[in-house]
Amino acid sequence: MEKPLFPSKNMRITQGYNEGTHKDSFAIDNAGLDYGKEKVYAPFTGIIKKIYPNDANEVWLESSEPVEYPDGTIDFLTIMFAHADNVDNLFVGKTIKQGEAFYEEGTKGNATGNHIHIECGKGKFTGSGWYKNSSGYWSINNHKKPEECLWIDDTINIIHSNNYIFKKIPKKESTNIVDKKFIAKKSGLYGVYLKENQELIIKGLPQD
Ligand SMILES: [Zn+2]
Numbered sequence: 001m002e003k004p005l006f007p008s009k010n011m012r013i014t015q016g017y018n019e020g021t022h023k024d025s026f027a028i029d030n031a032g033l034d035y036g037k038e039k040v041y042a043p044f045t046g047i048i049k050k051i052y053p054n055d056a057n058e059v060w061l062e063s064s065e066p067v068e069y070p071d072g073t074i075d076f077l078t079i080m081f082a083h084a085d086n087v088d089n090l091f092v093g094k095t096i097k098q099g100e101a102f103y104e105e106g107t108k109g110n111a112t113g114n115h116i117h118i119e120c121g122k123g124k125f126t127g128s129g130w131y132k133n134s135s136g137y138w139s140i141n142n143h144k145k146p147e148e149c150l151w152i153d154d155t156i157n158i159i160h161s162n163n164y165i166f167k168k169i170p171k172k173e174s175t176n177i178v179d180k181k182f183i184a185k186k187s188g189l190y191g192v193y194l195k196e197n198q199e200l201i202i203k204g205l206p207q208d
Pocket of ligand 1: 028116117
């Protein structure tokens with residue numbers, strides 16, 4: 001199962017949630033190193049559900065399968081990205097693979113300096129994808145804090161996390177440990193004496 005990864009290789013959050021134009025939302029802006037337009041990598045394998053070119057080229061990507069949230073929750077995840085200057089290569093229904101560079105920073109919409117605006121929504125894409133919040137800003141449906149949805153790993157350079165604590169994916173996932181069941185075909189000496197149909201469960205063997 002995929003763990004949704006923070007979509008930029010350089011984390012420099014320039015506007016956190018509930019600040020300024022992010023009032024009453026869990027939106028963040030990430031501006032990276034500010035050397036031009038940095039690529040945005042799909043946090044998970046997903047399907048593009050909506051593109052809104054009239055404003056900031058907002059793109060909604062819904063996970064194809066349930067993903068693992070940092071707290072262990074298993075659910076679908078939908079993320080809205082904004083400000084790419086060009087989304088000509090994208091269309092509704094397009095599948096994007098986890099880690100694929102599919103979007104980039106930009107200034108489309110009401111943006112100063114190349115950056116992306118990211119909002120996470122728990123579950124699948126719903127309704128029109130967003131709603132006008134009590135401060136008058138359009139906000140993703142079922143919004144959830146980014147650090148409660150996205151993981152980081154060693155490939156992500158953290159410049160400024162805005163004091164948000166993102167959970168790290170272990171460098172190498174530990175080998176899956178499984179319990180193996182040995183069923184005696186006939187009575188005999190197996191190191192331990194087993195009667196026919198007795199089961200011996202060997203705990204903690206590495207998976208083949
Ligand atoms: Zn923003």
